[in-house]
Amino acid sequence: MRFNYTAIALALITTLTACGGSGSDDTSTPDPVPETGFSFVATEMITNLTDDVIVAGYADLAAKGDALLLATQALLNSTSQADLVAAQNAWKAARQPWEQGESHIFGPVDSLSIDPHLDSWPLNTTDLQLQLASSSGFDAETIKSWNDDVQGFHTMEYLMFGDGVNTNTKVIGDLTAKEREYLIALAEVFRDYTAQLDDAWEVSHNPQDANAKPYAELLKTSGDATNTIYSSELAVIEELINGMIGIVDEVGNGKISDPFGESLATADTSKVESQYSWNSLTDFSNNIIGVRNVYQGEFTGGADELGLIDFVAAADGSLSTRVASEIDDAILKIQAISGSSDMPFRQAISDAEGRERIQIAIDALTTLHTSLRSDVLPLLSEWNS
Incomplete structure (x- = not known):
């Protein structure tokens, strides 16, 4: 619509003159400045994500570390296959909160080098066998001084499940006395590191500094003058979003794509975690x-x-729903890789139909990664915090 501004101005002058006023006494309200961006109060969200997602996850990991140690200790003199299965299940149970926690793999898990201590891959099976052949009386403190690729999740996995080529079921009679000793000591190291990680979030994030706050407190007090890690709530949200982007990229472009290869001929089972x-x-x-x-x-x-x-919905309701759907879709597509025959990923990368399902999962992860990086992350610059 086009306005006749000259006519409006003449009418205004006429009105002022009739009222005995002058231009210098104009008290008209200036035009409002259009608002940009969106508003969202983030404090409650950050508190919930810190306490009920991150800290709760690491507390669960520590508890399952305790359970794993007890399960491996039961194997010392056992001849029962049920005891080995129980230890295997305890390993899988501990794996769950750890893998879910990779969506926020920042803070103490990085600064205290707990990630490589627990989850180095690939495993160095040559040095592992050397340790079994040359060492005796395995103890936790000695193992902590060894390279990360002969301790942690995957060393325990190899000892408990076997080489995984044709089966993932090991017979307890094949578990040697040295392997049992090594496994128990590994589980003790694992228990210690998961407890340290839990303490870092709930007690002190730096064991060398008696005055260091719990890392959870640093997230929840971002912007405080004494907080040298997070200068604002925006910095915390950026950390969380980048954590999500990082693991989606790692799963799609690393964990799945690396062993998948560019073709059936280049599939590499040695890269399967x-x-x-x-x-x-x-x-x-x-x-x-x-x-x-x-x-x-x-x-x-x-x-x-x-x-x-909720942060995304404050800016764009349709985007928040779309991303939620893309996350669910990626999970379902990954789970569908096994097909109707419950095919392990190690076999699926060398199977024609399995590879088709894998490519569908990679595409779903690519879609999610693009949305998080190109649509969600830029919302930080629009947020009126």
């Missing part, structure tokens, strides 16, 4: 379930908790 237990697809789906935990604000399944979906 968790290949001995055939737990790979569960690992991958748990990685993206961890993304959903942060996005929805729920680790234990609680309802009506604030997550990043």
